[in-house]
Amino acid sequence: MAKINFGGVEEDVVTREEFPLEKALDVLKDDVIAVIGYGVQGPGQSLNMRDNGFNVIVGQRKGKTYDKAVADGWVPGETLFEIEEALERGTIICFLLSDAAQIELWPTVKSYLKPGKSLYFSHGFGVTYKDQTGIVPPADVDVFLVAPKGSGTSLRRLFVEGKGLNSSFAIYQDASGHAREKCIAMGIGVGSGYLFETDFYKEVTSDLTGERGTLMGAIQGIFAAQYEVLRANGHSPSEAFNETVEELTQSLMPLVAENGMDWMYANCSTTAQRGALDWWKPFRDATKPVFEQLYNSVKAGEQANISITRNSQPDYREKLEVELKELRESEMWQAGTAVRSLRPERS
């Protein structure tokens, strides 16, 4: 573990330097890693591990995603199997179905968890909310998680570019005495940048907060609010969209990613800096109560309940599509489609 100072707080983290790929390959040399589910994390993690030289197979029910796995180079009968066959062959079972679907498949998965096998998650959800999910792993298997902090799509893209997405890791159960090194080896194998330790409860509560908050929910909310105010005051869709979204994603956020907020500010006009420095605190104060409400709702288990109830309905995909369509067809995101089509590299 490397001791790193994060803004005055020291944390022990794992980097690729002290846990190189060769070590990860050695730790898992006798394992068959079975990735169950080929949705978003499934492809990212399995392809990265395969390209890193691990012994990986995929278990996926027949259908569109199975065909996608074939197109990605997984070979039926060799590295691609029906779920039960993959569960039988795997020694590390990567449970990468959607969190709601994991409930339905759990009894099957459990029946293949022979002593000595490992159960791997990318979210603390199933185990933490066991009262609702029924996911209680047998005592004689290792149980751990690696949660990439981003979409499986980015996990793969960054890997292909020679970069990495940071991940958290957590050990829930160490039956073999080797759970920790196996878990970290998996984290390195899936293409993580650096790895930081957490536990299943903290992983799920922070993750549910982040995705409902600044990463996805809050950002759309704040975009919509500003866009609506600009439009109500006579600004064109082009002006409102550029001033709300396009400039942020194309120009300013890459600068924040590169060198932090103050550096982005420093590369803007003194006029903008003055305004941003005056206004960030009112925005923080206005939204903090909503974040507190959100965190409390996560803590109370309400957000997990909503996800389970809504996402386990047979028509949940159709219903989600209706809501995604509403976003897509809103004037703001329609303007976005037009703006993107005008990017010089696209025309």
Ligand SMILES: NC(=O)C1=CN([C@@H]2O[C@H](COP(=O)(O)OP(=O)(O)OC[C@H]3O[C@@H](n4cnc5c(N)ncnc54)[C@H](O)[C@@H]3O)[C@@H](O)[C@H]2O)C=CC1
């Ligand atoms: N989407 C992402 O990038 C991230 C996901 N995670 C976590 O990774 C895990 C996997 O999530 P995603 O990749 O988003 O899942 P997903 O929803 O994209 O994948 C679902 C997969 O499960 C299969 N499936 C669905 N219902 C099934 C059923 N009843 N029986 C058998 N197979 C079924 C589908 O065919 C598909 O392959 C979850 O725990 C999630 O919270 C963690 C970080 C990011």
Ligand SMILES: CC(=O)[C@](C)(O)C(=O)O
């Ligand atoms: C991409 C990610 O890490 C999320 C937002 O937490 C998720 O997809 O669940």
Ligand SMILES: [Mg+2]
């Ligand atoms: Mg999440």
Ligand SMILES: [Mg+2]
């Ligand atoms: Mg997440």
